[in-house]
Amino acid sequence: MSWGFLTDGAMRLLxxxxxxxxxxxxxxxxxxxxxxxxNYTRKEMNFDNILSSYTQxxxxxxxxxxxxxxxxxxxxxxxxxxxxxxDDVDLDQEIVRMSENQLSYQASVQMLIKKxxxxxxxxxxxxx
Amino acid sequence: MSMFKAxxxxxxxxxxxxxxxxxxxxxxxxxxxxxxxxxxxxKRKSVVMEARPAEDFDSLLGSPEKVxxxxxxEDSKGLRPEYDPGHPDADQDGNVLYPNINxxxxxxxxxxxxxAYEANVAVLRTGKAMAQKALEIGRG
Numbered sequence: 001m002s003w004g005f006l007t008d009g010a011m012r013l014l015x016x017x018x019x020x021x022x023x024x025x026x027x028x029x030x031x032x033x034x035x036x037x038x039n040y041t042r043k044e045m046n047f048d049n050i051l052s053s054y055t056q057x058x059x060x061x062x063x064x065x066x067x068x069x070x071x072x073x074x075x076x077x078x079x080x081x082x083x084x085x086x087d088d089v090d091l092d093q094e095i096v097r098m099s100e101n102q103l104s105y106q107a108s109v110q111m112l113i114k115k116x117x118x119x120x121x122x123x124x125x126x127x128x
Numbered sequence: 129m130s131m132f133k134a135x136x137x138x139x140x141x142x143x144x145x146x147x148x149x150x151x152x153x154x155x156x157x158x159x160x161x162x163x164x165x166x167x168x169x170x171k172r173k174s175v176v177m178e179a180r181p182a183e184d185f186d187s188l189l190g191s192p193e194k195v196x197x198x199x200x201x202e203d204s205k206g207l208r209p210e211y212d213p214g215h216p217d218a219d220q221d222g223n224v225l226y227p228n229i230n231x232x233x234x235x236x237x238x239x240x241x242x243x244a245y246e247a248n249v250a251v252l253r254t255g256k257a258m259a260q261k262a263l264e265i266g267r268g
Binding site: 018021022025026027028029030031032033034035036037038040043082091094095098099101102105106109112113116 | 131133134135137138140141144145148177178179191192193194195240243244247248250251252254255257258261262264265266267
């Protein structure tokens with residue numbers, strides 16, 4: 001019997017999504033912290049692009065090169081997903097993006113909780 | 129841990145905006161100061177903010193940047209001369225130089241600093257809410 005339930009695509013995707021959403025929160029925090037910095041241009045993450053390239057399996061990220069199978073992987077799995085723009089920071093837009101990001105994060109967490117509840121249900125044999 | 133990095137970034141914003149607020153308070157307090165340790169009237173100060181990469185290597189990967197007050201600059205242009213021959217700091221013509229501070233513009237900057245501070249608090253709160261939500265994973 002395989003443990004497909006724990007390692008299926010949905011679970012992995014949810015995990016990845018949480019990582020990206022946290023990274024996006026950092027990007028937005030950086031933008032808002034630099035609200036009054038002269039010559040600062042906002043950075044952003046485009047989730048449409050990231051998700052579509054992830055599902056097609058050709059997501060381009062920057063990571064450390066492993067020249068030996070014994071090497072540990074890089075600790076920054078999301079590096080290279082951030083885009084530099086030429087726009088100034090607009091507080092209103094940034095706050096809207098942040099709210100959207102937070103809600104999406106909560107939705108992903110909720111989905112993860114439901115998945116785990118389903119597993120719990122199976123473990124309990126449906127007795128509860 | 130990644131979640132706290134977002135909070136670090138917001139904290140840098142809070143620090144910078146508070147420093148800006150301090151400088152504005154100093155300007156307003158010294159609205160009529162005609163004598164300073166450097167000599168001459170008080171001159172309007174303003175903060176210079178700069179984006180700094182959180183960690184050196186990360187700057188190459190387009191990671192978010194902290195903000196830092198790198199300099200507090202002094203503006204010596206536009207000092208207000210006022211005719212007041214009885215003043216101890218008056219020159220030969222009876223003019224006293226007053227600081228180049230416009231209270232209205234200082235108040236506007238005060239509001240801007242306050243709003244920017246609030247925006248950083250909002251981001252901090254959101255980051256915290258996300259971390260708390262993540263703690264719910266696997267909790268029955």
